[in-house]
Amino acid sequence: MPSTSRRNLLKLALAAAAIPAVPGLLRAAPEPRGFAPAPGDWRSFELRTRVRLAPQGPAQIWLPVPSAQSDYQRSLDDSVTGNASEAAFVTDPASGARMLHARFDASVAEPTVELVSRIQTRNRTVDWSRTSEVQEDPAVLEAALKGSSFKPLDGVVLDRAREITQGATTDREKIAAIYAWIVTNCHRNLDTPGCGPGDIQATLTSAGLGGKCADLNGLFVGLARAAGVPARDIYGVRVAPSAFGYKQLGANSPDVTGAQHCRAEVWLAGHGWVAMDPADVLKVMRAETDRWIKDPADPLVAPVNAALFGNWEGNWVAYNTASDVSLPGANGAPALPFLMYPQGLNAQGRLDELDAKAFSYEMTAQEV
Template identity: 40%
Template sequence: MNTISNPFPRRALLAGAAGLPLLPALARGQARPADTLPAGWRRFELRTEVTVETGDEPAILWLPLAQTAGSYQQAAEPVIATNGRAERVRDARYGAEMLRITWPTPREQRVVVTQAVATRARGAEAAALNGAERALWTAPTESVPTDGIVAETAQRITAGLRTDEAKLRALYDWVVENTFRNGSTRGCGTGDIKVMLETGWLGGKCADINALMTGLARSCGIPARDVYGIRVAPSENSRSLGTGSPDITRAQHCRTEMYVSGRWVPVDPADIRKIVLEENLPVESDHVRRQRERLFGNWEMNWVGYNSATNVALPGAPRAMDSNFLMYPCAMTAKGEQDCLDPASFRYAISSREIGA
């Protein structure tokens, strides 16, 4: 079992936003960041502000929350200020935690959420996986099937390989070498890997490329899961892999991890293709080769993870959400869902600041 040195001492934190009431019931047990962090940790404060404008329609909003995960990420309790009714809820299948805010009357519908998160560099981590967990993380989903062309592709890539470690590396190298980042893809992509393989169009962004990695691994019986989150700071490894300002409204990023030999192994082939495109470097360049090795088994934690819920069913939603994952704010009324990929019209903003750096 990993020992986690908690960077958040247990202290009450009271905070609010101008013109909005604090919800103290949701702030119980709030952990306030320490003045000094344990060695190797960084601390960030994430702030999400949303104004839902729906005319004469009541609205429901779902916001993903940062998770506590392994020995590399610790999330404090969120502080919520809103004129609606806020609840912490989880989806039934994955347990992904989120805030659900409801406004029964169509007045100004606004919420501000602040959450402190501490991170440290992440490598492969030992973990026990029971039968139910193994079944969950090898199961097919609507967007990530494990049969048909997905299984056929995985079998072709791993032919002759006996160990899960060797198969995992072969899959990673194949995804890096055969996919490409498509700059015109909206948001982070859709993650529909069956369509990618059937059409031969292996382009997209992180939710496409890393979902392909996840689906191929599951087809080999290797537990795998995407982790949806957001970049919060500049990268120390490659200029395209971080944020350039405190405004992280469009900095969402999906990663993936695989379970082999009693460890969760973090990988990120999508970020290799991001370097190739945005830094205009060939795959064979020294820099790309170094990052390719680093991102097989390591994550730079200038990024915060939310959840691993794919084809998520939002608790209390009047209809299925348009996206396959909860990585962006999601707002619905009886008339439909607001466009989460257009924060200007949706009117939301996300910011990050590093504390105690």
């Protein structure tokens, strides 16, 4: 990439931090009219996941549980009902991901389980003009610099990270360059199933820089790590409409069965963990209108591009930041690259988490 182009990308991304926040939220905007999440009150949600399996012998279910405790989310409590032979909340020791694990004996006529989680969320914002002596556990930062099965940090990933960040002297400049490169060069592929597999090497090569949030934000995280900046994906689900009228940036009905979305964050000295979501910028560009918008400076896209470098709306619930997740009791099944969807296993094998009707699960969210 020519040095002039790199400088332009860097300027574009750094400009995201300079746009002032608009106080208050537009609770019922019929059309997009700017996008500027601002500090606000906590909102309370009830997230409900119901599973009803056909009687097909012994079965197991694993449901991700919201477990983030942070300045943007409070995970309050979880409850479970149903006819499981055994049910327990468990934590994957390697990744820290919490989940509900339910087992059903073959004698259970209609396996049923319902998980209800109560969560509070609020907008997440950054003030680039202020810094503090925020600290983090060195082990956490070290983990956020390591590769994983779908995020190798060598080869084409390392080469691309070096190319993008050439000339950047600070971590913030590196992240700004990577964010701008993703928005400028990648695209949302509407044909990608679910949130995408999250295989960032494939995203850079065989997938032609296209994919969905697990691919695009996953690539952002991988490039950041390869550039030496701690970063991690956060896997979750949208639970409410966008307050700014963007249909693609929220859940637009109580049925959130297919509303999974992963975001990202980076660790920057003086600011701590900072929100990032270039994948949602690309979602607006590709799907907010019938026209595929390819210019991030387009009036519809520009405020989203600016705001999602450091901020996000509190209309989304985080599950975990885990990768390479082993499901307890899965009888040696390969680890999952991430845990964001319900998982199931019966005598016939793994259930398809992206086919909710065949799997027989539904998810609903309600603001309370």
